[in-house]
Amino acid sequence: MRLDLKGITKRFPGVVANAGVDLTVLPGEIHALLGENGAGKSTLMNVLYGLYQPDEGEIQIDGKPVRFTGPGDAIAAGIGMVHQHFMLIPVFTVTENIMLGVESTRGPLRALDRDEARRRIEELSEKHGLKVAADAMIEDLPVGVRQRVEILKTLYRHSNLIVLDEPTAVLTPHEIVDLFAVMRSLAAAGTSIIFITHKLNEVLEVADRITVLRRGEVVGTTTPDATDESELARMMVGRPVQLDVTKAPPKIGAEVLKLQGVSVRDDRGHLAVNDLDLIVHAGEIVAIAGVHGNGQTELVEAITGLRHLDQGTIEIEGAHVRADPRHIFAAGVGHVPEDRLEEGLVPGFTVAENMVLNTYYLKPFSDGLSMHREVVHATAEKLGAQYDVRMPSVETDVGNLSGGNQQKVIVAREFSRPLKLLVASQPTRGLDVGSVEYIHRRVVEKRDEGTAVLLVSTELEEVISLGDRIAVMFQGRIVDILEPSEATPERLGLLMGGAHPEDGVVVRAGGSSAASA
């Protein structure tokens, strides 16, 4: 299918989300759509999928103008969408999910014909290397397989153009390789793919052509051969961006954080962190790599007092800590939490109130009884300027800031206190290149001031570029600790997937020889 978007303009009150966007996707092409958060990628795709009506411009399919009044029209025209958050019913099987809405039936009572559906699914999955068990329950499947189900769903509906919205955000490195193979196979069979991402290396690896959006406008269209990461970053951000983190060798000091035999259970009572030892010294960044859901969340919660230990001890500068966030903050620990809107900020509070979220009860912000709002206001203005938070005023609702600025509010709040230990969990998740660069620089600054830094990230690049030591976590244990020089993406990817590259042993839950390496 050839798709032409011509002069698409979409305005929202006070914002032009798309300003005269032209985009051409050729048959069998993988076309990457690159842009920062808020650049207009989602709006453009919602226009294409019939969720928004463009104010100006038109959509052409194979040269003929079309009008979509809803996703039904778009699907009928052969457009499929794989959302970042999957639209699957966990207690249905793969087959049931795929046939949902376009059920095949047989007999006068229109009974569901699962066999017919299964036959078609198996055929499609065979053809494109999308391996799935057609009768498996969705809730039992790993994320990577669920994504295949989503792709199969679009193929089952005869899509000729598939939009993949940040498909790699939830995948392991190995699964990403598989996904790219599937994308190439689909493209070779004539299906067009729009690949939305903000990861530059992926774009260069898999795309045929790349279109960059910034502030609702097309900055340009290029090919991987004709460009490189720094040029793409410059196009996205509008200024040169330093992609590599430059840092001096660490000046390693005394032990700050010491974990011994730490075991932690998750909300369902399962052992999420299993007998884990770890030491972080002053002046170094220890990066914990791992696929999401291997105990990193629970580990961070235990260190920051949000979760009780099942077993083991945690010491900060030799003193035992108890599971009380306020006690731990007072001991000089800063915490950038995993999910900024879930835990890090109070949407509905102003920026100023969020800047003092964990110090509000201390002088000079409070005299114990009442808050001193002028002091809070002035402090927030000072920190806002110091940490480059872009906002109309510190009395703005923090929920109205962009993701990058929200994260800067958290960074300003946590980094501005005197810290012995900084725990940063996914500090750059979902942020644009410019904000990532900024936050990385601040983390390195903190390290150079002599703070011990524990960084948890699922992004390999982040782990490799920031970590002075890189610990790989798998199923609640640290399976290996690498120096940055030995931490290649391939090696980390294998470790994160549970394989030990030296001996090929797959580490299982419950322990094995490889776990102690």
Next chain:
Amino acid sequence: MTEIVDILEPQEGPQPAPQRDLLQVVRSVASQLVVPVLSVVTALAVGAVIIILSDPDFLSKIGTDPGAAFGAGFGSVGAAYGGLLFGALGSWDGITESLLSATPLILAGLAVALGFRAGLFNIGAEGQIYIGALFATWVGISFPDLPVYVHLPMAVLAGALGGALWAFIPGILKARTGAHEVITTIMLNYVAYRIVDFMLRQPLLQQPGRSDPISRPILPSATLAPIVEGFRVHWGLAIALVAAVVVSWLLFRSTKGFEFRAVGLNPAAARYAGISISATIVVTMMISGALAGLAGASEILGSNGLLSPGFSPGWGFDAIALALLGGSRPIGVVGAALLFGALRAGATPMQAATGIPIDLVVVIQALVIMFIAAPALVRGIFRIRAGKEGGPAVSIKGWGA
């Protein structure tokens, strides 16, 4: 094809923060008032349709002479709303009666609004009113020798204490076991009715010589006197207005209020910030209960002069509507309570003058609540764009918690 056109300037630096000038303040206040005011207008309009449709003149003439039928219908609407307005505000009697009706509504509305701010849905204000009244009554009929400046404050505070203790139960249940306060407070309402009924049959409280549940009269030294001699509105109104100021300070100026609001808006972030969720739940419930208890105390010590079952016509439930209508802001709650008080006070004169039943007022109140609960509907009717500010909707997040 690979040509790159850079069409945009590099990002500009941080812009100077604009001052929050008077115009902006006015605009922000106005945007918060839009939905409540339009809800009231819409409710009155629907109320008018109901008046017309239930008007016998209208119904008898609509088949034969539509013009006369609508004339009669609109005449009835005019008479009803005119009667309501005149009854509520047309005389000193009306105005003071409106203020009298508003007094318990202000206190109970503040109780629910405070809970909303901390993410708690206190449906138990009614029960807390009853237990507060019970405590106030006991103090108010005992201690005959105390001077008024000791006895009256004691009785008022006893009311607050009663409400606070009653609300402590759902608070601690939620904090310790996660039991949802909506369920526990509703159930405790029934328990409270029965406790009051039982206690009023005990010699401790019951009027000598009576077999029905009714208390001895409140002693003069514990009575909230009328503010102006000759009118019924009493110093309970002053207590209510002071309470509104105190709650306002508590929520938006005090350190505790910061915790209440943080827990209400995002419990996970509050926990991250080291705020104790369970302590906040218990303390908020108790303060909320104390306010409801004050409503009960003010009514018994002021208007009623004694305690009997069924003395509250459901203030604790109206309070939920008032908190929503007032956007969980103390000033908004006071405004909403004055409106509902006026509707109540105007209803009886309206019925006397026009024969339209008092129930109309209940219908209008219900419609106001319905429209408040569906801001999208009101905005749709009047074609207003959704503002960025959450408005009253934020206050009902308690359901999920």
